[in-house]
Amino acid sequence: MAQSNDTTSYKDIKQTVLARIRSGKWQPDSLLPNEQELAAEFSCTRTTVNRAMRELAEEGYLERRRKAGTRVLSAPQRQARFTIPMVRDEVEALGGTYRYALVSADSETAPEWLSARLALSPKQSVVHVRCMHFNGNTPFQYEDRWIVTASVPQVQQTDFSEVGPNEWLIQTVPFTNVELSFLASRANATVAGFLDVTEGDPVFTGERITWLEGQPVTFAKMYFAAGYRMTTEF
Amino acid sequence: MAQSNDTTSYKDIKQTVLARIRSGKWQPDSLLPNEQELAAEFSCTRTTVNRAMRELAEEGYLERRRKAGTRVLSAPQRQARFTIPMVRDEVEALGGTYRYALVSADSETAPEWLSARLALSPKQSVVHVRCMHFNGNTPFQYEDRWIVTASVPQVQQTDFSEVGPNEWLIQTVPFTNVELSFLASRANATVAGFLDVTEGDPVFTGERITWLEGQPVTFAKMYFAAGYRMTTEF
DNA sequence: GGTCCTATAATGTGTAGACTTTATATCTTT
C-alpha cells in the first residue's frame, strides 16, 4: 500500500499488529514473537519490523524490553497529545480576530509564593505582566504572568503594550523544560471582571512554568473564558 | 555517548540541532542543510540524520517537506502529551488505595442530547452507569457513562457492582477513535453530593467519546474532586 | 501572462548486515 511494489512496509506491519491486538489474537500481557520471527513472517528485514514495533511502543500499545521481548500492554497507556498553540493561533483557528490588550506591567520583588514555586532566592526581581486576549470583542483569556528578571534581563526594557509577553518570550528566550497543568478554579473578582463572568464561576485554568537549563524563566496563569474546552482526538 | 565508540548517534544529532535552534544559530523559518550535507558534517550516514530530524519534526521543532527541505518552526508547535491513566492506576500512583462503588446501572433509551452527540438513530438502547472512584475514603472521581447497547450487546448481561465500566470496556471492546475534552464545570446537586463539595463549586471535568470503526461505543463524563489538576512536563 | 508538463531535489522507506546494550536466566559459589 505504501509502496507500489509488493513489499511490506512498516505501516502495514503496524496495521496488522494492531488488528491482532484488537481481535484478541494477541492477548494483553502476552509475549510477542521476536523481531527476527516477525521479519520472517512478513518477509521483510528486521529493520522494518523494528520501526513498526518501536512506533507502536511509543504510541502506548506495546512494552518492549531488551532480552525480555515485546508484550502487549494490558492497560493501553494511551497518551493524549494536546497541541498547545499560542493564543493568537487558537483564536484565529476559531475564525475570530485576535486582539491583545495590556493591563499592567510592573517590576517588583517576587512574592513569597512565587519564590517558593520557582525556587528563587528571596526577594529576586520579577516583572509582573497582566494582559487580556480577545476574540473580536469577546474576552478569550486573561493572563497573569511573572518573568524572572535575572533569567531575562531585557524584560526590564520591554514594552508589552503591543506584543504579548508570551509571543515576546518565545521570540526572545528559548526554553528547555515546561511544566503545564490544567485545573478548574473559581473566578475571583478580578478574573470575573476581565472575563465577563460572575464572581465564583468556574474557570478553566492553565498554569505554566518554563525553565531554561534549570533556570526558571516564567510562571503564567491563564484563565479561559466561560465555555472553553480543551479537546483532542486520537 | 550512546555508543562507546566515536560514532555519532541520532541522539547526538538531535542534541546538536536543538542547541543550534536554541542558540539562534538556526533561526526560525530558516532552511536547514539537507540530510546529505548534515550526514557529511556529522560524518555519519543519511539514515542516522534522517532519524534524528524525523523525531525532531514529530516533537514539533521542525517542519519537513519533500523537495522543500527542512525548516525550523517559527512558533514551535509543541505538543503536550498527557498520559490518560485508568483511575485505579492514577489513585495508586498517588500512594492511595483505590476503591470503586457502583451507584446505578440501568438500561434505557438514549436521551436526545446523547443521540445527537453520538449520532445515534432515535430511541436506541443504552446502558447508563453511574459510579464513584475513591482514594481510600476520599471521593476522587464521579463517573457518568452511557454505553451503546448495539455496539456492545454483552453490556446488558454485565454486572458493574464489582468492576468499573471503564475497566470492563477496555477488556471487552477495543476502540479505534477517541475524542477527549477537558473543561471546568459547575457542580450540580448530584455531583456536589458525590464529590463532597458545595453545589456550584468549580469541578474539573473530562468528557470522553469512544468509537470502534465509526460505531459509537461509549460516552463518559468524569467529574474530578476538588483540587485535581492534570499535569505534564516536557 | 496563465496553464500544463516535466525534470529534479529533498525527504521517505526498504534491504542486508554488523555491532552494541541490557535485562534476564542460569550457573557457581558461599
Place this chain on the structure above:
DNA sequence: AAAGATATAAAGTCTACACATTATAGGACC
C-alpha cells in the same frame, strides 16, 4: 537457600546503498 558471576537472547542502533514519493521550480505551450 542466598548472593554473585556469566552467558545469552532480544531489542537498539549504525553503515551503506537503493529505490520510491512528492512538492517545487522551471520550461513549453497556448
